[in-house]
Amino acid sequence: MMCQLCSREASVHLSETVDGTRRELHLCGPCARKAGLTPPDPPPNAALEAVVDHLIVQHVGELVGELARASCPLCGLKFMDFRTGGRLGCPNDYEAFSQGLSPLLRTAHGATRHVGKAPRKRTPPGRSPRLRLRARLREAIAREDYELAATLRDQLRQEDADR
Template identity: 45%
Template sequence: MSSCAQEQGIAVKSQIPLNELLSSLLAVQPSDEELFGPAEKSASASCPHCGFTLEQFRKEAVLGCPYDYEIFEKPLRRLIEKAHNGKTTHCGKIPSKTSTGTKKQIKLITLKQQLEAAVQSEDYEMAAQLRDKIKKYETKKDEADRSK
């Protein structure tokens, strides 16, 4: 598909392999002291389950075990926020075969995020409209749950 687009003169956004993206982002990451603070560094520097260290992650761009996500939560969160323009929740496409209930839950989460953003930017009129939409969705959801 991209070759066809290129033939038509349409700019195609190239995909960067995840390991290259992580490596480039890790190259400008703060030190362990900046991420964990001096007191936390020694306690959080390696995983007690697999022994994996933050330094190994910086070199290899992979984690050693599932517990590493919790152990290295602070640097991983910052890395993910940086890679995704400050977003740490999925906001991409929804599979077409997703159930109606799931789609409604996603819509409700999106509305709540928009409400939070409106309040933070002090757009209270928009916040009130979003609040009302959220109440409508929650009421419909409660009615649907009761009818089951």
């Protein structure tokens, strides 16, 4: 559409119906300003993640904004990845995301304390060599160090085969 006043490309489009007659007006930005109309603001030039974080904090609260940026120090899983995927990465995630998980567990199970069976052999979350290997693998991939990543992947596969 072209501006009806100056023949530039129109960015403001108005239409009204009066007594069954439809009237349309197409103006460019400068002509719309002269007529007392304001054209729409262009969208902000920001990264999508920053916009989403801002919207979360604005509409839900600061705690959720902190949780959105939180990640597990052992496995590297981000809380928002858990929310979208529905799976935790390691046992340490229960502690790392306790502020966000406690309400979910209370709603789903009616309690936040585990009273069922536990595995016989327990390795503290920070001492598990497999979790450390997985964390190192994620870091190597993030740094694009694919040779180290392949070595770590092979070590993880070897551990699986030994089990």
